[in-house]
Amino acid sequence: MKRQLRSNFPRGSYLWSVRNAHWQALGIPEADCEKPKIAIVNSSSELAACFSHLDGVAKVLKEAIRAAGAVPFEIRTAAPSDFITGAGARGAYMLGARDLVTNDIEVAVEGAQLDGMICLTSCDKTVPGQLMAAARLNIPTLMVPCGYQASGEFRGKHVDIEDVFVSAMHAVTGNMPVEELVGMSREAIRSPGVCSGLGTANSMHIVCEALGMALPGSAPVAALSPKMMDDVRAAGARIVQMVWDDLKPREILKPGAFANAVRCILAVGGSLNCVKHLQAVATEGEVDVDVYGLFETLGPATPVLAGIRPIGEHTIEAFEAAGAARALMKQLESLLDTGMLTVTGKTVADNLRGVAVANADVIRPISRPVAPNPAIVLLRGNLAPESGLTKTGIVERKQRSFTGPAICFWTSEDAIAALKNGTIKPGHVLVMRGAGVRGGPAMGGGASRVVFAVDGAGLGDKIAILTDGHLSGLVCKGLVVAELSPEAATGGPLALVQDGDSITIDLDTRRIDAALTDDQWQQRRAAWQPPAPAHNVGWLQQYRRNVGPLSEGAVLVRTGQ
Known part of the structure; x- marks a missing residue:
């Protein structure tokens, strides 16, 4: 017998009637009102390549959710991209938008009492913002990494957005001709998706899988590749079953899961920003774990197994081809808490059973690390x-x-x-x-x-x-x-x-x-x-007055009242 869904109300009641009226107007038949209702969290935006493909991804995902017997509802959130949103307020809108994403999701999903959500993870701040919302709301949630962008070539050499960022400051200090920088900027990005290096976005995509909040083998992935779209369809089917099973984030987000995520970031020398973001997820989920302490204690005991740009010579494409996060976790298996539950309904150990590393020179075994000391x-x-x-x-x-x-x-x-x-x-x-x-x-x-x-x-x-x-x-x-x-x-x-x-x-x-x-x-x-405090109006004023310390993940303070 299938469980009662929180989105369903007695037929003919006020809430049922007004919802049914709206949904009939949207072309949703009355029979569908009894099905699971799934939020597709979409941070689509035409401001940056990071988000420009997400509407197409959402369309495919809707089809998969409907085919699995549920009703999808697409909701939108803020879409901060560091390279675009960083222009105003000396960059303050970048991190400030992370918690705005979390609250956007709460308003739409909790307000409508939807049964589950699937998050299209993309650029740096949207990923932790979505994970924080999953931990806070604690309804069945699945993260879908939406891929990295193709980088380019300029004058016979590889060029990506990191090269443009670094070179811009070389131009500012007079050590690079401006026209050289202009030429690089025209070739650095050749498709939608997040930065192609192992920056915060790809690092946080790996975190999603290491925590158990994304399907095994889904991160990182080339944006809009056949592999990514197969993962999207699989996620659409899986989230519906998660709703019926009532598999919630706080069953997955245990201290051992955070330790696994920390191990993975250490093993690839990922973004420093993952530290505060992971702590923020733990704080929102009321998980008793000190992520900063985990980096401090696990760092010296976790060798670097993959040298991906910018800390190493290999590309993110090579990392994906070698088996990506799942292969990394396989190499780290002896150091992981493999009893942790994941969105598959199975443990990490179950998910890693039979996994092979396609290229052990790109993702090395613990016995032959890229570097023995923490990155x-x-x-x-x-x-x-x-x-x-x-x-x-x-x-x-x-x-x-x-x-x-x-x-x-x-x-x-x-x-x-x-x-x-x-x-x-x-x-x-x-x-x-x-x-x-x-x-x-x-x-x-x-x-x-x-x-x-x-x-x-x-x-x-x-x-x-x-x-x-x-x-x-x-x-x-x-x-x-x-x-x-x-x-x-x-x-x-x-x-x-x-x-x-x-x-x-x-x-x-x-x-x-x-x-x-x-x-x-x-x-x-x-x-x-x-x-003197900066910004005494608007969202940044609210953020400045209410943000907590880094030791708690810099989340908005809970007053307890």
Whole structure:
């Protein structure tokens, strides 16, 4: 006997009658009103290639859901693309939109009391926003990775959006002709989909599968490929059965699932942004897990098994051909919690049974890693009592520590101007602050632009950078420690640093410290005044006033009232 669906109301009741009237007008017959009602969460947009194909994907998905005996309802959310949405408010709308996506979904899906949802995952912030909604609403949910874009070629060399991003700051600092950059930008993207490197989007697609929230073998995938469309159809059939089985996200999103996701990101040297996004999903799902602590403890025990651009030489296409996330999990199997349940209704162990790695030179076994040391390192110290994150890459660093005098900036514009006029010199520790979740707000402030500008100025291996801002998921340039917490805008230690203070960053001890006495800290603390808050109107004001700390994933605060 099939269970009672929450979307169904007594025939002839007020709620049944008004819904039936609307749905009749939409061409949905009365008999279908008793079927499972599935939300297709679509962040379609004509602003960016990341989202431009999703309407076509939704159409195929609707057909699959109907064929499986359910009724699809397409809903729309905000569609933030870093390269487009980052233009306004110094980039604050990028991370700020993640929680807007979550709330968009809650309003549409919870308000209508739909029975399940299937999320078309695409660019950086939509993926965690959708996962956060799944964890919050706790109705049957399936994530469908919607693919990476085809990259191009310029003057006989590979070119993708990462190359354009990096090269743009080389042009800003005068080290690349503008016309060279223009030519690259015209060839970098040749199809819809997310960035083709292992940035935040592809990293989070891998996270979806590692958590057990996407079908095995579905990430990453080339956008609109036959493989992707087969996965879309399979997902359409599967979500309907998940509704009848009442298989909910909180049955899947257990601490072991988060540990599995952390292992996978470590094993590919994925985006730093995954740390806060995973913590946000855990917070929304009320899962008792410290994701930052997992990266800290599992990092040294998780070798890098795949070197994908930008940290390695292999392309995302090669990673997919080698077996993608499923093959990565197979190589990591001895380190995973394979008893975790997944959207298939089976465990990780069940899903990995019989899986073969197509190319063990691209996705290596644990016995033959690309690099034995973690590509992502969590540091602490008197400048980062809670945490700081660095992406070290897979090349063994000759210099494992850096000590130098601080040179401090509150805006990326001032830092880049200092680069241009030669104020920043070899040996400096560049401090870029005021770019945290409250100070930016939403981590707007252009920390990534500063990092790329430093590289463009030829100082990438000659200085170090500390920031409470976040970095592009594609960043892997020089010794940069990001997301120092607590942030400067709330009085974190980074706010108290002055030009000339000696700062040491040590990757071996995993510490970041300023050489200040207790008296100096106390004197500066007593004299400190918080900076004037940015954005006192609109969504960013609401975000700034309500966002929680990074240790909780920077989600909007729950007041408990």
